[in-house]
Amino acid sequence: MVxxxxxxxxxGERAYDIYSRLLKDRIIxxxxxxxDTMASIIIAQLxxxxxxxPKKDINIYVNSPGGSVTAGLAIYDTMQFLTCDVCTYSIGLVASMGAVLLAAGTKGxxxxxxxxxxxxxQ
Structure with missing residues (x-):
């Protein structure tokens, strides 16, 4: 349930699912x-x-045990391709490909x- x-x-008022509302504030x-499914969604959001x-930072909160190398590298390559800075935040467990994506954030x-x-x- 989302x-x-x-x-x-x-x-008036407007209802958003929480992920759409976060995206409005440049949070993924x-x-x-x-x-592959997650990668397509994350890449589209980026x-x-x-x-x-293209000048505002994008913030990515990562809580992932890892997974597909090819899907992760597609996200990684997209993060490197962007002209805006990408801030990454580790929350919970970040392992394997999740850690690679955490490290893919802009230096500093x-x-x-x-x-x-x-x-x-190792």
Missing amino acids: PTVIESEGR FLGGEVN LFLQMQD KRYALPNSDIMIH
Whole structure:
């Protein structure tokens, strides 16, 4: 179930699913296993935000145990292709391909919350 938020706009109210509302503030949530479906959604969101304003930062919150290397590299390549800075935040568990995507953030704009766990393979 995806939570809905209600926002007052001018003369009325509008309901958003939480991920759409976060996207409006240039926040992408990358949660769960990295796969082709997730990659397509994340890439589309990144490109949409780049087209909206190529100078504003995009914020990605990562909570992922990893997953498909090819899907993850598609997201990684897109992050590197963008002209805007991408800030990455580790929340919860970030492992394997999730850690690669966390590290793909712009230098100086990569963060880990105090109780997050980050795992990279040897």
